[in-house]
Amino acid sequence: MTSREIILGKIRKNKPDSIEHPGIPDFSWPGEDPIDRFGVKLSQIGGEVQLVESYTEALQKVDKLEGNVVKYLVSEDRVLNDEEPETTVINGELAVVENAAVFVNVDRLPERFVPFLGERLIVLVQKDKIYKHLHEAYDHLDLNQIGFGIYIAGPSATADIAQILVRGAHGPSKMEVWFYNDRK
Amino acid sequence: MARVKHAKAAANYIHHSKNPKAQHNAASHLRKKRDREVINVPGWEHLRETASQIKMHTLSNLDKYLEEFERKATQNGVKVHWAQDGNEMNEIVYGILDQHQVPYLVKSKSMLTEECHLNDYLEKRGIDVFDTDLGERIVQLSKETPSHIVVPAMHKTREDISELFHDTMKTEKGNLDAKYLTLAARKDLREKFMNARAALTGVNFGVAETGTVTIATNEGNADLGVNKAPVQIHCMGLEKMVPRQMDLSVFLRLLGRSATGQSITTYSSHYQRPKPGGEMHIVLVDNGRSKHLGMEDFWTALKCIRCGACMNTCPVYRSGGGHSYGYTVPGPIGSIITPARDINQYDDLPFASSLCGSCSDVCPVKIDIHGQLLKWREVIVDHGIVDKSKSIPMKMGSKVLSKPSWYRFAGSIARKVMKQFPGLVSSMVKDWTRGRELPEVPKESFRSWYIKNKKKNDK
Incomplete structure (x- = not known):
């Protein structure tokens, strides 16, 4: 018998009587300005929100950024060099108000390690793709269609030395979410 | 290498380590941060x-x-x-x-x-x-x-x-x-x-x-x-x-x-x-997980999502430190997982608790941690693998407490001995009196006081 069969056999023999799945209750709460709330939450964990009118305006702003900027926004953005960029700009799928997380479909990037390199990470998210909590957010995601996806909330951080918070443990030390009104 | 029992390892941490408060402060800090977040x-x-x-x-x-x-x-x-x-x-x-x-x-x-x-x-x-x-x-x-x-x-x-x-x-x-x-x-x-x-x-x-x-x-x-x-x-x-x-x-x-x-x-x-x-x-x-799943009273410990909240809140963990448990997962959850893996090796851990229940209160998946700690104690006692310094007094205690006349007799003797030789009594339970005082000895038992007063009131 293989280990697989032995383990599954033991589980079948030992498992308790089947208990029903409770379903996911409605955990909603009364309205709040989602972008405002998201901004407060993100600032509490060391990030920052910016509002731009349109996607085009966001791209123009990106082009004006100083220093070594690497953007992966449209399919032509495929350039990769060895040097770690100062700023990395990527697209996000959606944003979650309760925890200031953005979901990034990393399949859209040329390499999976892109969001974890550089000093400053900027994620562009469409303004109406913001959801109150994780239940709503997962409702708008299909992991079956994604090879690697990730929620990112704020900059990389650690408090492993005497509970003192330090940003930029291994990933970026700054994180911004730019909300734009429409795709134009 | 033989595992050092928790009580000894914890005492060693408290009395001989360089910074016995480091763990306490860090764990308390995390517990407070949890409370501030959860309330919202x-x-x-x-x-x-x-x-x-x-x-x-x-x-x-x-x-x-x-x-x-x-x-x-x-x-x-x-x-x-x-x-x-x-x-x-x-x-x-x-x-x-x-x-x-x-x-x-x-x-x-x-x-x-x-x-x-x-x-x-x-x-x-x-x-x-x-x-x-x-x-x-x-x-x-x-x-x-x-x-x-x-x-x-x-x-x-x-x-x-x-x-x-x-x-x-x-x-x-x-x-x-x-x-x-x-x-x-x-x-x-x-x-x-x-x-x-x-x-x-x-x-x-x-x-x-x-x-x-x-x-x-x-x-x-x-x-x-x-x-x-x-x-x-x-x-x-x-x-x-x-x-x-x-x-x-x-x-x-x-x-x-x-x-x-x-x-x-x-x-x-x-x-x-x-x-x-x-x-x-x-x-x-x-x-060991599939075996654990078959334990009627204990399988729900497998719900654990390893957040560590039970450790941060546990007074025993905070005082004695994480290493004193001698296992990768310390604290209250470790103390109910380990006996499921090897009851002989970890028979001391379910006793490393004050049963205050704070662990169960903070557990995000509602594992009845302190209830299981108590149940493991029963299992360990039933297995007869309890230390003699605990099991013999327990047996004597249960004998005495089951017979009212023995209990009354033992009480009267204890009152006399405690009054005459407090030093002797103190040294007999020296683990308990380290950091505590023996209570004042009452003149008579509650029973005799009650009978006397009842008669007075009935008059």
Whole structure:
């Protein structure tokens, strides 16, 4: 018998009587300005929100950024060099108000390690793709269609030395979410 | 090496370690952060209850979900392995690394691999392991084990770490700046990350519906490692399963808040498929879990999502420190998991509790931790593996208490002896009187007082 069969056999023999799945209750709460709330939450964990009118305006702003900027926004953005960029700009799928997380479909990037390199990470998210909590957010995601996806909330951080918070443990030390009104 | 019993190890920590308060302060700090965050979440109790039921549902159908998970992951191009115990897991991991002739491995935090002593196994076979979580790196460099599952170097002070980094990374002597030290560790590991050919992580949740491996970290070390290296390996305990992607919404809302008071960890990654041109392996590890599932009174301990909240709140853990438990998972949850694995080796741990119940109150998946601690005590006493210094007085006590006349006689003797020879009595129960005073001796028993007063009142 293989280990697989032995383990599954033991589980079948030992498992308790089947208990029903409770379903996911409605955990909603009364309205709040989602972008405002998201901004407060993100600032509490060391990030920052910016509002731009349109996607085009966001791209123009990106082009004006100083220093070594690497953007992966449209399919032509495929350039990769060895040097770690100062700023990395990527697209996000959606944003979650309760925890200031953005979901990034990393399949859209040329390499999976892109969001974890550089000093400053900027994620562009469409303004109406913001959801109150994780239940709503997962409702708008299909992991079956994604090879690697990730929620990112704020900059990389650690408090492993005497509970003192330090940003930029291994990933970026700054994180911004730019909300734009429409795709134009 | 024989395990030192908890009481002795904890006493040693309290009286002989350099900084016995370090762990206490850190754990209290995390407990407070948790409270401040949790109070703002509408429906928190309902969320806990939902999580508990989802876990019970999953565990009671675990075979089905593991098979679905395997099927889905395999379809996604992932290689799934099954390991009955730690040794088999180590063999599988070594096999993968050996096949690729990998000189070293970057590894993010994984209590499962600590439990199975993977580092030792690989290092003996010539493969270096670099723990990349800062806390794990600190305990690795100081040749220790984690004292906490979320904050592995919780027992260490800034001074300790500064000295350690000076010795191992040539940082400036006496520099206590946490940022300076953290960035030194970042720099030290950077080159390892960039050139790694294999990376290994633990797993927080496995999703049956999508074959997803979910990993929650704050540093980004797990994802940097996994995505730089062509070969990625995820070691996962069987009990980490959840049925559907929507179930993750419940657990990710609970995990960070319970662990460190964060609404969510900085990174919550979902790996479904290997990177283009890369390899992805998942090792499903039993190591006693399927046996534990069959224990009627104790199987719900497998609901645990390893947030560490029960440790942060536990007065015994905070005082005695994480190492005193002598197991990878310390604290209240460790004390109910360990006897399920090996009751003879860990028979002392269910007694390492005041049964205050705070652990059960903070547990995000509502494990009745203090109830199970008490039940384990019963099992251990029934097994007759209780220390004689406890079992003999208990037997005598139960005899005396079961016979009213004996009880009354014993009481009258005790009152006399305590009055005449308080020093003698004190020395007889010296473990108890260390730090406490014996109570004042009453003139008579409650019974005689009551009879006397009742007569008075009846008149």
